[in-house]
Amino acid sequence: MASQISHIVYAKKYFEALETGSLVKNSNGEEKISYPLGKLNKDEFLLGCVFPDIRRIDENVKRKDTHMKFLPLNLDFSGLTSFQAGWKFHLWCDMKREKILNDLGFYKLQNTSDLYNFPSKILEDEFSYGEYNNWEKLKNYFNNPPFLGMDISISRETYNLWYAMIARYIENNPNEKSMRIFLSKNSHLPASLDEIMKKIILIKQDKKAVELLKKISQKIIYPAE
Numbered sequence: 001m002a003s004q005i006s007h008i009v010y011a012k013k014y015f016e017a018l019e020t021g022s023l024v025k026n027s028n029g030e031e032k033i034s035y036p037l038g039k040l041n042k043d044e045f046l047l048g049c050v051f052p053d054i055r056r057i058d059e060n061v062k063r064k065d066t067h068m069k070f071l072p073l074n075l076d077f078s079g080l081t082s083f084q085a086g087w088k089f090h091l092w093c094d095m096k097r098e099k100i101l102n103d104l105g106f107y108k109l110q111n112t113s114d115l116y117n118f119p120s121k122i123l124e125d126e127f128s129y130g131e132y133n134n135w136e137k138l139k140n141y142f143n144n145p146p147f148l149g150m151d152i153s154i155s156r157e158t159y160n161l162w163y164a165m166i167a168r169y170i171e172n173n174p175n176e177k178s179m180r181i182f183l184s185k186n187s188h189l190p191a192s193l194d195e196i197m198k199k200i201i202l203i204k205q206d207k208k209a210v211e212l213l214k215k216i217s218q219k220i221i222y223p224a225e
Contacts, residue, residue, distance in 0.1 A: 001094040001117070004050045004166050005125035005174065006217065009132050010093045011049045011086065013221040015042060041082035043141055044148065047163070048086025049093075054154060054162040056186045065152045067091055083148040093220060100219050106212045111202045115191050119199035122179050124213050129173040131217055142167035176200075 002010070018040065052066035070080075070088040073095050077085035107113045112120050132138075142163040147156055169182040179200070180193055189196070203209050 001053075001121060002097050002216075003121040003125045004053065005132075005170060006097075006121070006128045007049050007090055007093060008046060008138070008170070009128040009217050010220045011042075011046055011089060012132050013217065014089065015040075017221050039082075040085070044082035044146070045086035045089070046138065047142075047145055047148065048083040048088075049090045050163075050166055051083070051087050051150075052090050054158065056188050057162055057165070058154065058158050059187050061152065061154060067094070081149070096220055097216055100216055101212065104212045104215065106209065109206060109209050109212075111199050111206070112209055114199050115196055118183070118189070118196050119203055120209075120213065122174065122183070122196070123200050123203055124216060126174045126179075127210070127214050128217050135170050139167045139170055142170075 055061040055063060055066050066087075070084075070091060073088070073092045075089075075092060077088060080088065101107060106120075145160065145163045147159060165182060165185055169178060172178065174182075176197060180197065183189060183193055183196060203213075
């Protein structure tokens, strides 16, 4: 799975594919652009693409509630709202990202799979941050998000809190302080923050691990050959 900044960058890659008309391959090798550009509300899509991990601040929301939906996972968003399309895109990217990292042999490197992959996911946010250039607009939108339709029980207070947390997190390129603040709100942390931060440093010192993490955003959406 990816963290929030990376999911936003992946969405940007998808928008670019839509805008250029280039074909996108899904995980089954099928070439498809499945969402008419004129019907896509990008803001609502971005809201949806970071929604599923809201479970991390609400212990009553289980992973299956937000991550076991929209099967089969592909880039067919027919009949979905822009928010739902972004939500499904998040799940598809989680699956695609793991395939990329496994194919690259990333998890064979030391420290990369420790602590449920939290360190590598957060570190990827730092590396991908510069690939999106409209963070201020997105921050303002996330600080005042529309309460869009969902079929799971989440309070408006929790909903607003989640997006306010992301808004603060995306203000600047992640650093140790902002990473700690964002992770400290997570009710599902697998270990102490100190251990996670130590692992982030170790992975960052591994040139091969860094090289592979930086490849994800380039491979997640790509034109057909």
